[in-house]
Amino acid sequence: MLDPFLGGGTTAVTAVRTKRHCVGIELDESHTKLSIQRLKWEADQKEGDRFA
Numbered sequence: 001m002l003d004p005f006l007g008g009g010t011t012a013v014t015a016v017r018t019k020r021h022c023v024g025i026e027l028d029e030s031h032t033k034l035s036i037q038r039l040k041w042e043a044d045q046k047e048g049d050r051f052a
Contacts, residue, residue, distance in 0.1 A: 001014075001015045001020055001021070001022045001023070002022075002023050002025075003022060003023070003024045003025070004025045005025070005026070006024030006025060006026035006031060006032070006035050007026065007031050007035070008031065008034050008035060008038065009024065009031075009034065009035030009036075009038045009039060011024065012024050012035060012038075012039055013038055013039065013042050016039065016042050016043065017042070
């Protein structure tokens with residue numbers, strides 16, 4: 001997936017959940033940091049814990 005406006009990283013998180021790759025482009029450093037936090041959290045979750 002290509003997300004030219006990464007924002008909060010929703011597309012990237014969806015890519016992780018569906019076992020796809022994602023390239024995100026973001027100019028705002030705060031949005032980049034938020035996306036990284038969300039992706040780290042997602043990577044740490046077990047399959048059954050994501051929606052608990």
